[in-house]
Amino acid sequence: MTALQTGEVAGGTDDRGIPVEFAGDRRIRARNKVYYRVVHWPIWIWVFFILPGPLTFDLFESGFDGRMAAWLGVVLLGTGIAGLRGRLPGVEARPYIIRFTEDRPNPLYRRVCYTFAWSAVVTFAVLHIAGLAWAIATGDWLMRQIYEAGYFPIAATIWILGAMGRLPRVKASTKGEGHERRFFYGSLWAVCLAQPTLWLLWAVLPPGRPGDIVKLAVFMALLAFVGYLSYRGRLPRTRPIVPGELAISD
Template identity: 75%
Template sequence: MRERNKITYRLAHWPIWIFVFFIAPGPLTFDLFERGFDRRMALWLGAVLVATGVAGLRGRLPGVEPRPYIIRFTEDRPNPLYRRVCYTLAWSEVIAFAILNISGLTVAIATGAWRLRQMYDVAYFPIVGVVWLLGALGRLPRVKASTENEGHERRYFYGSVWAVCLAQPVLWLLWKVLPRTTSADALKLAVFIGILAYVGNMARRGLLPRTRPIVPGELAVSD
């Protein structure tokens, strides 16, 4: 059993949370992919590096703790606030980006007008706000008051993350190389939803990292 997390293990998890917090301002992230890196993003990235660096040194980021917090997947332990905050933020981004991309493409197909940037301005923070509220109420997987169901909840979380993280860059690539026509937008939407469905099904079957079924009492550090 691993009693302490190696420095390399902790450092490997830090960039994950840098990325999660960096893309939290959805409209700013939209500008990043549309126009490229600018001064606003540099300032925000600097703030994220400092904040996550301090949190990591204090062991207040998931995976960056000095010792593994989850020992057995079905163990009933209090879920620390930092884990609940981090996973709530990750959930909000996964859900908001997927909803807005699908909605934006649907509107473009129906009207012939590309309004995704305006939709991010209007709807991104209301969407993530709802998810943050659900997280505060302990209604999201991995964000509940207890870690008792971690073995199952992690499958939902990682399955969703894998699906959106694979579909999003493919959609961005298609947005760059395909024309902005109704037929091209329909293809983008079909590919995006297709990847979400395919990867989600792979996660359901336990074929992706950290999505396999968990045996009750299994050691978390063995995964």
């Protein structure tokens, strides 16, 4: 008797009805194309450029200035060198992850990059929620003070978790990559939609408690909605990847 050994997986979905991909069915790419490597570079430029959170706050509040130009130059140089050496995820000459369920050591550069990416994803969202909640509760707009007081404690907590290997895609082994990447991309899609929407609302809504309530409600709703779509595997790169190997049993 022949059976598809996929744990709880049957018919391309798991026991929750979430679509899955079989690792054995995925096309193996021997090399990354040049355009693929080039388009991944700006992602890491942005991740490291917004690393100093209070400076990023000044960018959106007051515009680009000499401090940001100097920091951008450092980031361009650092990520450019790392990219040329194949030490940025997605910018490697050859993909490091071949089989998403394979137990391989997770290189240091991947662990560092994804730690800072998680920091960018989580920290800014938490600060914006806190700032809006405070403004609604007290009527005081203290976003700058909240950034100055809260950014580095929150970010440092995430950096420590990354150093300990406690974050998805930052663990010592790549064995769980088939599931861990869906948590990362789900979070990424959520903030990439919610944050620009929040910036737009800041531009078009008048200041005051009613506007802040709308901003917070829309922001939280988008995070929850996109998070749910990601959980259900409806967004790019959010489907679980499982072994899906054929086995013979008698």
